[in-house]
Amino acid sequence: MLDCLAGTCARLTAPRKYLSQWGWYKLVLPTLASLPLLMVYYINQGSTTVVVPRLLRAWMGGTLNIGVLYYIYMSMLAVFCTNAINIYAGINGLESGQAVVVGASVAVFNMIELGGFQAKSHFFSLCVIIPFTITSLGLFIHNRYPAKAFVGDTFTYFAGMTFAVVAIIGHFSKTVLLFFIPQIFNFLYSVPQLFHFVPCPRHRLPQYNKKLDKLEPSVVEFRDTSVQWQVMAALRLLKYLRLVHLEEGVGEDGKLCRVNNLTLVNLVLVLIGPQHEGSLTTKLLVIQGLCSGLALFIRYPLADLFF
Structure with missing residues (x-):
């Protein structure tokens, strides 16, 4: 009887240990959390059509409806945003600081787009991102070196999901990735260790x-x-x-x-x-700000050459 119970417990705890070891919950939980967001996007008749670059329009036409693949992409965006800030962290002020810089960049982009045909979506984004950025700035003041408050995973996941929400509901899910250039580089640079090709x-x-x-x-x-x-x-x-x-x-x-x-x-x-x-955090946030400037350049002058 005891052997049977021990075997049952081992079978129940082994998957949990395996998931914890590989951190799969960091992928599963944001994916589940994105489902209500995707439902809202679907109910509001969100478009799943993407613009085809000029070089490919002769074969694929001006636009392409990718259907369910667009929902998969948005779910993956939510997973990436929640984890990107979390793995680009570890020193006082970096997590809250990058949230402030990205939030301010998104707000600038929204204000530029207020005169466009998606003005209502960008106004919604501003209603979310401005309070988030201001409160994150207050947190940064206490979180910068020497830190009096520590943010932990709770803030990084919350910040990432906030960016995913405004990007998806605001219909600029591709543009928001441009503001994550340092986080994307950090993820790609970390791949050998994240997938244990190199000891992590x-x-x-x-x-x-x-x-x-x-x-x-x-x-x-x-x-x-x-x-x-x-x-x-x-x-x-x-x-x-x-x-x-x-x-x-x-x-x-x-x-x-x-x-x-x-x-x-x-x-x-x-x-x-x-x-x-403190100096290292400042330099990293300057890099984040410069990358936001590069993102706006890619989004406007450079994109006009391809779309």
């Missing part, structure tokens, strides 16, 4: 140098035989491009490799050297 520690935060009172890039060590040769070739290419700090042949037996944890925060430290935490 539980925390990939920069390491604190007490003597210098500065942050330095954190590293992960692994044996060169524990990863596939394609992964090592990719890391060597990134080293050549100065996008990683890779050391090979370290350790007593000369078979260990050491590479910085693959996050944008660590990459900036690799490129510019150790930084004070």
Whole structure:
């Protein structure tokens, strides 16, 4: 009887342990949370038609209705937005600060579009994004270095879903991704560790140098035989491009490799050297702001060349 109960408990807890290990709940929960949002979009007769670039219009026409694929895309957008801010984090003020910059960028875009044919949708977005941005600014004041308040996953998921809501209901789901350029780069840069091609520690935060009172890039060590040769070739290419700090042949037996944890925060430290935490946050938020300027350039002058 006891053996039977033990076996039943093992079968019940194993999936939970497996999901926790791989963090699949970070994919499942935002997907489920996006379903009411997609229902609202459907009830309001949201369009599933996309504009075809000029180069392809001779074969595909001016527009293309992709139907249910557009709903899948919007659900994936909600998943990405909720997790993108969460994995681009770890130092005082970065999570709340990037939410302020992205929120302000979305508000600027909405105000530019108020005179267009989607004015009502952009007005709705402004009614949501302005209070969110202002309250996030207040949070940033307390969350910046030295932090008096910590945001945790609760705020990052809430912020990401807020951007997904205004983008989907406001009918600018593709444009909002342009304001996530640093987050997209951070995700792509993190892929080798997120999918465990390279060992991924539980925390990939920069390491604190007490003597210098500065942050330095954190590293992960692994044996060169524990990863596939394609992964090592990719890391060597990134080293050549100065996008990683890779050391090979370290350790007593000369078979260990050491590479910085693959996050944008660590990459900036690799490129510019150790930084004070407050100064590092400021530099990262300046990058976020510059990317928002680039996003508006892509959305208006550049897009006119292709659409």
